[in-house]
Amino acid sequence: MSWKLLAHAPRHRVRQALLAHERLEETGDWDSDMVLTGSEVAEDRPDDWQLDAYLPRKPRAADRKLLATLFGADAPRIVAEELPETDWVSETQKSVTPIRAGRFHVHTPDYPVDDTPGIVDFIIPASQAFGTGQHATTAGCLAMLDTMRRRGVRVRDCADIGTGTGLLAFAALALWPRAYATASDIDAVCESVVTENCRLNGVAEGTGRGALAMITAPGTDHPLIHARAPYDLLMANILAGPLMELAGDFAALVAPRGHLLLAGLLTTQEPAVRAAYRIAGFRLAGRLVNSDWSILWLRRRWQPA
Template identity: 55%
Template sequence: MSWIVSLPCTRDEAEALSGEVPELDALPEAPVIVTREIDEDMGLWQLDAYLDEKPGAALLELLQALIPSARRKKPQVEQLVEQDWVTLSQQGLEPVQAGRFFVHTSSYADRVPAGSVPFLIDASQAFGTGGHDTTAGCLAMLDRLARQGASPRNIADIGTGTGLLAFAAMHLWPRARTIASDIDPASIFVTRDNAAINGVPLGRSGGRLALAVAPGTDHPAIRHRAPYDLVIANILAGPLITLAPDIGAATAPGGNAILAGLIARQMEPVLAAYRAQGLRLAARGGSVEWPCLLFVKRRRYGYRRKERAFHRSNPADASFGSW
């Protein structure tokens, strides 16, 4: 059974927690910390700490000490009810082989092909089990990048769903710093569980996966780590276009962006949006109906123009995240 501790915080406090926190990292069983904005108009933020065991008084005091504005607030401690994320309509989900990766549910745990890299992702409330063409296309594109010799050191998975694409990137580049975000808190909870199942370590340092609840790139932890050598966004065409300035600014010159979630007839508007941000199309993968696009951000030489900020206080389309 899992537990969650919630405390109100300010945006500045959330940003301070986006880096390394030695007090938490030193704990034998450190909680997974997620900060999120709960009321944009009033500027209210919240810290959620996820634990496998009921928190003791010492941990509660430590969490409050990290948030000066909440010193007099009583932490909300809640036991999370076990939920069956697997729906009847998804129980028969077939495994997917994409590049070196083999993504399967529990029903196929004893049928992993020799030499493949398996991920156990049971069907859940979050999108991204691997069974959809867009997710499979992204896995194949990640595999292709690795075979071409790419070596990103800083990776962001925007709209992570189940965490699968972040897990795959971490397997390919185990020393990289990686962060996965989603607008849906349930997706981050699912990602946390899937990380434990697949042996993916959570944390803020290299080789560990950091988590954030965020609309697009609008989160202190995401901004704190930018720019990224590799950005992955498997969402929808509308949000991809809306986020083009933000993803473009978050991608380092010479870095890559893997975009998916669009259908073939939506490709031209997406291409135009990212070309306007200085990214060029380097490759197209995926299926005929569900393309997966690989972009490279052009390098700048000589005088460097000022970058625009890559977050928005009022995104035009807040529907991005898992679907």
């Protein structure tokens, strides 16, 4: 028996609730049985959104309370709905439509490969880890990586901190196929996710050129991350708070004149994030806004100010 809890709210409130959900997942304070999705109610009502929380059991009062906390004060009405028996993972994958970002085409196994010349195709199953390409921050990072390559950026050593599915690391290796690549995530489940996605996309695993080394680590706290520094390119699509906390750590890992790609921050959070990285010795090289999210391409000064 499957159920869902649903709540209707304006788009910005649903997105804030999804961000709050990510924070609770990071701290381990979220019930892993409850899977969230957010979407607009109808194409002609772009500001009216619905937050759905899927459960493998009948919702309890504690489930309603947990969902309500995501909205803070004045939470919307939460409704429970029993669902017909079906394979919800499969159904979710079918609803995740392909995306195009720069030269990249990202889709679940339910959709065909795009073999158009010049297009880089990735298969990323849905409902695994953050970073399927559907979120505006991930798609924005893919587009920015494509821009960086077209503008002549050269990468010999890159790292993806908070990789999720491995997608950004895959994209970097597609653009700079002779680079050393490292991917890390605080969630140990991502190691098996990335390994499977490497298999699906023909990405080699290992520590040599053109291969991906996947590790579990909080932030930059792992010997391999430090041993492979300095990086020509470091990517982090996480959250604004952790990004600001990691500014000094990232500065110590990025080579002088090296590149930093940051995402996971709302446009309203951008000034604070940029200020933290300006102090750490980075300058803005490029900026992209995708919906309410900022994607920042920063470059480290030759000598920090």
